[in-house]
Amino acid sequence: MSDYNFAYLDEETKRMIRRAILKGVAIPGYQVPFASREMPMPYGWGTGGVQVTAACLTPEDVLKVIDQGADDTTNAVSIRKFFQLTAGVEVTEATAGASLIQTRHRIPEAALTEGQIVVFQVPIPEPLRFLEPRETETRKMHELEEYGLMHVKLYEDIARHGQIATAYAYPVKVEGRYVMDPSPIPKFDNPKLDGSPALMLFGAGREQRIYALPPYTKVVSLDFEDHPFEPSKADHDCDLCGASDTYLDEVIVDDQGGRMFVCSDTDHCRCRREAGHVGRLGVAA
């Protein structure tokens, strides 16, 4: 694919995106508008993440792409292939071996390290969007740090359901200033955002926004003193590797109500099984 520049985007576009990323890093949690380009995959398939990844990649990088925590979901395969084709970079499934991880809907289970970059695909970057549909209004609310509406929403959840009824894309406050949408990760993953040694970048292509969490940023999930934030997962162990501390997918295995629970992070599960861990339905490696 020599017809296209390294990692598809032309250098001027990459520079424009890097400027937006730098601004995002300088103001953690602030949504920076950027001139998102039309990519050769549809909006909603990760065009924001792909553009951020393209702007960050160097030929020496090792890339990992996951969707729903898995390396082999169709869209992860497709995006990985895109960068193999256009950038020729080395790819991996190992979290520890990757210098850049593009993800949709999960943060890997294995602890991230300094020097790693995680790129999140973001559908709706505005945490206040479903409370106020107008961008002109929500930008003003961020400017004025006017987040009362969000607290009212969380309070109403408690009044109606006895708890905060948000299970994913759970809003966080960054360094005590901006309320931020962590992308649609399950709230189980929210604690991994806080003080992470890795650089976390968020790209929303259709909505033309980039935001960032520099390493070791303080990220707090919104809650109340008497209703503290609770990361949650299925109340099971992984049926393949026996892990009790990972986010689980529920798999329906028959039409008699039978189901099993497996790690959503396929690389983490495989590593555990290779290390000799065996779950309820697993077989020793």
Place this chain on the structure above:
Amino acid sequence: MYVAVKGGERAIDNAHAWLAEERRGDPSVPELGVAQIREQLALSVNRVMAEGSLYDPDLAALAIKQARGDLIEAVFLIRAYRTTLPRFGASQPVDTAAMDCLRRVSATFKDVPGGQVLGPTFDYTHRLLDFKLMAEGEAPVAPGEPVEPAPVPHVTGFLNRDGLIEQEPESDAAPGDLTREPLELPASRALRLQSLARGDEGFVLGMAYSTQRGYARNHAFVGELRIGTCCIEMEIQELGFAVEIGEVELTECETVNQFKGSKTEPPQFTRGYGLTFAQNERKAISMALVDRALRWRELGEDDSGAPAQDEEFVLMHSDNIQATGFLEHIKLPHYVDFQSELELVRKIRAEAIAANKDAPDV
């Protein structure tokens, strides 16, 4: 024993191969040529060029072929290609008054200098299926005779002479570029028009229609609708003057709308404007109506709360590539988020059921 589903890559490759086969259809039927699409499905080609923001009938025809006739998919192919093209510069403003018109009608005057020219229009055809086309006979040749090229001045110019229509303030400022800068609101009229010009024909039509039915009604007369070719000129820096580099077909619609006047201004007609690539008059007229509806603020009108007056609503939802992408993405795997919702609903239900059990019977 359950084994996690693998083979995403093979599934994708196989799906692509199957798609290519389906695209071709029955191989005993001759394959459609790009030139055939360009010549015989010209209005599809025009729509793809307009919404793809790229004037190239051959590429648009190719995109339609590749997209199996799905015009939004074809627009997408053109857009994705377009972003990779280098920018050599900007043309001079196009002089639509100098258009070589093949169609030009005015609804506001019985006759106008330059004449009413129906041109190749469906307007007065009876919509009866022409079964002769199934027999694929030779097309009849339309009668014609040579005409002397004569100037075709803009109809709104006549109204302008008497001060009956608002004057658009002249400006040499370079308009913004929607494809190079993120759209920020409120947007200038130039950016609004840019957005409408590449907006989905169906969406813009629906918005325009809503104004006709009373949602921000502002009765529009088609002052003029003209279709024809215009020269594109570009200033070449080395030469220091503009040279013609080609021509494009355009459709331009200028509407004449009511305006009651304000404290400072006497009653006067106002304008709506639509311009699209190639013959695309439904789009150009729709665009003019929506443009006019969006101008309520600058004309000192009331915001009636109608969708077509709402700049943010219109501009943020008119792009069919953005819309179809976000809409269709919900078919991608979302099982991680669904799982978290599942846990939450189970938990809330369990608590509610337990609470009901504890409650004394009444």
